[in-house]
Amino acid sequence: MSDDAEIRTLIDEEAIAARVGEIAREIAGSSPQRLLVVAVLKGSFMFAADLVRAMHRVGLRPEMEFIHLSSYGSGTESREIRVLRDVESDVAGRDVILVDDILESGRTLAFARDRLTERGAGSVRIAALLDKPMRRKSAISADYVGFDCPDKFVVGYGMDMGHKWRQLPYIGYVVQDAPEPANV
Numbered sequence: 001m002s003d004d005a006e007i008r009t010l011i012d013e014e015a016i017a018a019r020v021g022e023i024a025r026e027i028a029g030s031s032p033q034r035l036l037v038v039a040v041l042k043g044s045f046m047f048a049a050d051l052v053r054a055m056h057r058v059g060l061r062p063e064m065e066f067i068h069l070s071s072y073g074s075g076t077e078s079r080e081i082r083v084l085r086d087v088e089s090d091v092a093g094r095d096v097i098l099v100d101d102i103l104e105s106g107r108t109l110a111f112a113r114d115r116l117t118e119r120g121a122g123s124v125r126i127a128a129l130l131d132k133p134m135r136r137k138s139a140i141s142a143d144y145v146g147f148d149c150p151d152k153f154v155v156g157y158g159m160d161m162g163h164k165w166r167q168l169p170y171i172g173y174v175v176q177d178a179p180e181p182a183n184v
């Protein structure tokens with residue numbers, strides 16, 4: 001893919017910022033105790049960074065942690081989740097919010113949720129920037145959803161396609177490669 005591929009905007013920066021603010025207010029309304037935000041790397045890094053700042057503005061003082069998971073395997077049914085980096089903090093008794101970019105099959109977040117529940121988290125809630133319910137394979141839903149996502153492969157605002165486009169400040173999808181410049 002060339003660096004000039006055309007990206008069509010799906011959700012712009014203003015809409016993202018407004019929704020992130022709403023989610024932070026909803027979370028504050030639940031009066032979480034010893035709140036720990038766990039960002040699922042890598043795709044959630046931008047959403048999580050904006051969300052914890054929005055939380056701070058509405059009076060919350062979350063601590064922040066990271067878990068890096070990768071799912072591998074060829075078939076959609078046989079995929080396994082591997083932990084590349086685990087949460088270091090003690091989660092026992094704490095209200096945890098797991099933050100991810102997209103809830104698709106749900107396997108990644110079901111795995112992370114079960115792991116934190118087994119370690120004694122007081123509660124584990126899920127904040128997903130995007131939801132693709134039509135792709136679900138695990139019995140899981142998000143407590144906080146940024147936006148419903150059409151059944152397209154999206155990029156930007158932390159999400160990549162082959163390591164590209166994470167840096168985009170908005171969410172979009174790749175339309176097609178721009179034509180290569182003619183050889184002269």
Ligand code: IMP
Nearest residue numbers: 043102103104105106107108153154159
């Ligand atoms: P699942 O819910 O276990 O299927 O995993 C969803 C993960 O797959 C997300 O956290 C993303 O990392 C990745 N993913 C799914 N759909 C897309 C997409 O449209 N663009 C970029 N990454 C995606």
Ligand code: MG
Nearest residue numbers: 041042043101
């Ligand atoms: Mg991900």
